[in-house]
Amino acid sequence: MGILERKERNKQEMRLMILETAKEVFIRKGFEKTSIRAIAEKIEYSPATIYLYYKDKNELFFAVHELGFDKLLEEMVAAIEGITDPFEELRRRGYAYMKFAFENPEMYDLMFISNAPMNALKEEENWNSGHKCFALVCETLQRGIEAKQLKFKEVEIAAMLIWSFIHGMVSLKIRNRFKIFNEQTEIQQLMTASLEQMIELVKA
Amino acid sequence: MGILERKERNKQEMRLMILETAKEVFIRKGFEKTSIRAIAEKIEYSPATIYLYYKDKNELFFAVHELGFDKLLEEMVAAIEGITDPFEELRRRGYAYMKFAFENPEMYDLMFISNAPMNALKEEENWNSGHKCFALVCETLQRGIEAKQLKFKEVEIAAMLIWSFIHGMVSLKIRNRFKIFNEQTEIQQLMTASLEQMIELVKA
C-alpha cells in the first residue's frame, strides 16, 4: 500500500511546513502579532487548511515551543561537554540558559512567559518538553549536593531557587522591566555579575 | 468660573469611572480577554467614549497597573512597620511581595509580566510607578549591606538578584510553568521554602 504511505508522508510534510513557517513568522514578528492568516499566506494555502493540521493557534504554538526546547536541551547538553565537576556544570548550564534566552528572546518568551503553549496542554497531560530540560538541571544539582559543593539540601528547593532566579532575570529583561534601573546602567553586564554572585552564594 | 471647574471635575470623575471599571473587568477576566467594548458596556457608554479619556488600550491599562503599584507600595511600607533590623526588613518585604503576587495574580501579571503597560511608556519617559517600589527595596538592601548583615557588596547586584529570584518564582507560578515539577509537589510550600533558603543564603 504505497499510496497510504505517500499520503501519510505528505501529511507529515505539510505539518512540518506549517510548523517551520509558524516558527519563522513568529520569531520575526513576535507571538502576539503572528496571525494564522500570515502563516497561511506564506505557505500559499488558505487559513482554514492550517486547522486541518493543528487544532488551534495554541496547539500550533505549543508545537513551535517544543522546537525551542529541542534547541535548549541541545545547548544544555553541549554546555557541560568535557566537564566532570558538578559545580562547574552548574555554572556552565546557568550561562548556557541565559545565553539561549539572549539569543532567542522571542522563543524564550513563548517557552517560559507566554500563556499560549500552556493553554494547549490538557489538564492530565504533563509537560514533557519542560521535563527533559528540568531533569538535566536537577541531575547537575543533585550531584553538586552529593559532592557537598552546594549549600543545598533538597534538590527541589535548589532547582526552584536557581531556575526562578535566572528565569526572573531573563524575563524581566525580555519584558522590559529593567527600565526600573538607572538609565546608564549596563543591564547585560549587571545580569552577568548577578549570575556570578548567585553562583558564589550557593557555593558550599 | 464654576462651570469650568465642574466640567474639569466631571472629566476626572469619568476618567476614574473608566479606570475602576477597567480594573474590575481586567482582574476578573484577565488582561487579554478584557475588551474596550466590555468596559464601555459596564459604564453604559459607547466604546468610542473611552478613547476621549484614554489614548488607547495600552494607556488605559498603564493607568490600571499604576493602581497596582500604589497598593504594592502600601504593603511594602506596612510590611516593615515597627521593624528596625535591616535583615528582618528584607525578609518581611520578600514575603510581602510574594503575598501580593499570590493575592493579586492578575494585577501582578499586568504589572510585571504583560507587555501592555510598557508599550504605553514612551522611550524618554521613566517608569515612576516601578521606581518608587524599587527604591524601597534598594534602601533595605543598602542598609543590610552597610550593617554587614548581607553577603552583598553592590546594591544593584543585590537588587537584581533578589528581585529576579522572587519575580521569577512568582511569574513561573502565575504562568503555569511549575507543571514541570512532580504532580504531587506542594508548589506553594516549596516556594516559601525556597524564599527561606534564599534569605539564608544571603545572610552574612
Added chain:
DNA sequence: TAGTTTTGCTAAACAGTGTTCATTAAATTT
C-alpha cells in the same frame, strides 16, 4: 472504463477585536 466514495482544500461567513471619524445633540456663550 464508468461510477462512486473519499480526501484535501478553500471561499465565505461568524463573531469578535482595537480604533477612527463624521455626525448629532446638548450645554454654553454671545
Added chain:
DNA sequence: AAATTTAATGAACACTGTTTAGCAAAACTA
C-alpha cells in the same frame, strides 16, 4: 434667540481566530 463649543456616539475600517458548506481531484470499486 442665534451661534458656538463640547461630549458622546453609530457606523465603519481593518483586523483577528475559527467554522462550515461545498467543490474539485484523487482513489477505490464495479
